[in-house]
Amino acid sequence: MFGISRGFAYFLASFKISLRYKVNVWLQVLGAVILVSIQYFLWKNIGNNNESLLNGIEVNSIMLYVIFSRLLVFIIPGNGTTSFISQKILKGTISVDLLRPVHIQVSALCYEFGKLLFNSIFILVPSILLSILFLDIPVIKVNIDQFLLFGLSFTLSYLIAFQMSFMIGVFSIWFGNVWGVREFYEALLMIFGGSLIPVSLYPTFFQMIAIYSPFQSIYFTPLTWISNIDHFIDHPILVQVCWLFIFSSLNHFLLRYALRRAVIQGG
Amino acid sequence: MNRIICVKNVSKVYRIPKSEKGFFKGIKSLVKPNIVEKVALKDVSFEISEGEVVAYIGPNGAGKSTTIKLLTGLLLPTSGHISVKGQDPFQYRKQLAQMTGVLMGQRSNLWWDLPLQDSYDLLRVIYNLDKKTYIEWSRYLIETMGIEDLLSQPVRMLSLGQRMKAEIVSIFIPKPEIVYLDEPTIGLDVVTKQKVIEFLMHINKQFHTTIILTTHDLQDVEKLCKRMILIDKSILKYDGTVSNFIKKYGNMKRVMIKSDSDNVPQLPNDFTLSEQFIDGWEFIYDQSRYDKRDVLAMIAKLENVTSVSFKDPDLSLIIKNMFREDFEHVWDQ
Known part of the structure; x- marks a missing residue:
């Protein structure tokens, strides 16, 4: 369906290519543990200074949130997806993919799945184990419903992030190099998406903007399920579904228009 | 022989926004872009039958790559009609991709970081090929091209000649009925070039694969193609056999x-x-x-x-002089 079986080749390619760069893996695990440690000690200190509640949220919840947000950065689609499409546009190799019997978006998504599997096995799991082993990470009781909702919410956030990063990649047709757009997107993700700290810690004004932005659906919404932080919007998963629909549709139309322009360039 | 490609009165005009110098002109061009029209193909018509090997030649910028993009469905013609295997290539690009092989200049069909064998195996998945048939067919192609020793090497480690041989094999992995080769021998040494030409001749004879080849190397044309289509300044100048061309303009x-x-x-x-x-x-x-x-x-x-x-005169001499303005009177006769 949708060429997924043919796209499996891109999944395999991505996984095999990642396997060939093993040194990177160990350094990335080390980097992840360092990032987690920074968050851990920062929030532990805040907690020790009698600040057991911040904006009505327990420090332990925030600590869990920020630690997992650092780890999700390794698996949520971002720069890799943008580069996948933007480099092909800039180098003109997009025509090779367009001349295969697989939709370009399916191939990009399958390629991302390959990285997801690799990063989950070789970066996420070791980083979580090392963090649990060396740091006194708080354990919050999460019931099975919350855990399942986290799974569903994470899947949606993964797909929204994919669609948004893919769209930035397509912008290469007009902007050439898109690192500026990419940086801007990362900044918005930090402030309105809660990739750095929970959106609930911001002043009300920022929270209001975050509510109406798609960014909170990427990090904040899934993480609230496992850190017991209030979602501050009704039906957060429904909101995610809406954003996914909006960005998928936008990409559908954008691609139809943009790829015609992309293949004109060069002989 | 069955007609496999039909191009009828096809024109392609690119509409390119012209960039303006200066800040205010730049802002103005964002609101109201100054569009320049560039004619890439003008009223081109030809037909290609199953199993033919056709050379599509012309100087740089003549419209060769545009034609290939139109035939493969990457671009839509501004006017005229194209049909490949009875279907509109733009509308049925993915369906036609299953039976079409395309080599476009230096754009690789292989995975740079993976061993060559892995790239071929991945193409099997993309083209949904039966495993047993794939193993036999790929072995045949690899042996015919003589690249058995390269299979375990990552593609990025291959020399230009080795990579081009590997690329050409990759094009034939899905057993295509039609193959478009955009400058397949560019930058290759004499021995590698000969191997590539022999490979293409062999495949065409054995499997009647239709091959459309753009090249600047006219020795390749004389060896490989009976028919040639010559295009210059977006206009079709000649369509017929290579030998007749030499007779006519020779x-x-x-x-x-x-x-x-x-x-x-x-x-x-x-x-x-x-x-x-x-x-x-x-x-x-x-x-x-x-x-x-x-x-x-x-x-x-x-x-x-x-x-x-x-x-x-040989073909290269005729073509070389055909595009010299001081010799144009010969072709206008």
Whole structure:
């Protein structure tokens, strides 16, 4: 369906290519543990200074949130997806993919799945184990419903992030190099998406903007399920579904228009 | 033979926004872009039958790559009609991709970081090929091209010639019915080029694969193709057999003059200097205007000439001179 079986080749390619760069893996695990440690000690200190509640949220919840947000950065689609499409546009190799019997978006998504599997096995799991082993990470009781909702919410956030990063990649047709757009997107993700700290810690004004932005659906919404932080919007998963629909549709139309322009360039 | 490609009165006009210099003009062009129209193809028509090997030739910017993009469904023609296997390639691009192989210049069909064998295996998945058939077919292609030793090497470690051989094999992995090769022998040494040409000839003879080849190397054309389509300045100039082309436009003769002197021999204006060598010059002239004896008489008057020889024109000479403005009168006759 949708060429997924043919796209499996891109999944395999991505996984095999990642396997060939093993040194990177160990350094990335080390980097992840360092990032987690920074968050851990920062929030532990805040907690020790009698600040057991911040904006009505327990420090332990925030600590869990920020630690997992650092780890999700390794698996949520971002720069890799943008580069996948933007480099092909800039180098003109997009025509090779367009001349295969697989939709370009399916191939990009399958390629991302390959990285997801690799990063989950070789970066996420070791980083979580090392963090649990060396740091006194708080354990919050999460019931099975919350855990399942986290799974569903994470899947949606993964797909929204994919669609948004893919769209930035397509912008290469007009902007050439898109690192500026990419940086801007990362900044918005930090402030309105809660990739750095929970959106609930911001002043009300920022929270209001975050509510109406798609960014909170990427990090904040899934993480609230496992850190017991209030979602501050009704039906957060429904909101995610809406954003996914909006960005998928936008990409559908954008691609139809943009790829015609992309293949004109060069002989 | 069945007609497999039909191009009827096809034109392609690119509409390119012209960038303006200066801040305010730049802002203005964002609101109201200044669009420039560039004609890439003008009223081109041809048909290609199953199993044909056709050379599609012309100078840079003539519209060769545009034609391939139109035939593969990457671009939509501005006017006219294209059908490949009875289908509109733009509308049925993915369906046609299953039976089409395309090599576009230096754009790789392989995965740079993976061993060559892995790339071929991945193509099997993309084209949904039966495993047993794939193993037999890929082994056949690999042995025919002689690249067995390269299979375990990552593609990025291959030399240009090795990579091009590997790329060509990859194009044939899905057993395509139609193959478009955009400059497949560019930058290759003589031995590799010969191997590639032999491979293509072999596949065409054995499996009747239709091959459309764009190239600047006219020796390849003479070896591989019976038919050629010549395009220049977006217009189709010739469509027919290579031998007829040479007959039709080959009323030129080449004369090689070797001399001890460094000065270019002075001959009438309609003798065109085609090539310069360390010890001589090659001129071309119109046989209908000058008899061989007249030419020899003119050369006899020159000083320090050590030898004279005459040669028939080959395809490359004809094409080379076809695009020279000072020789255009020959083609307008």
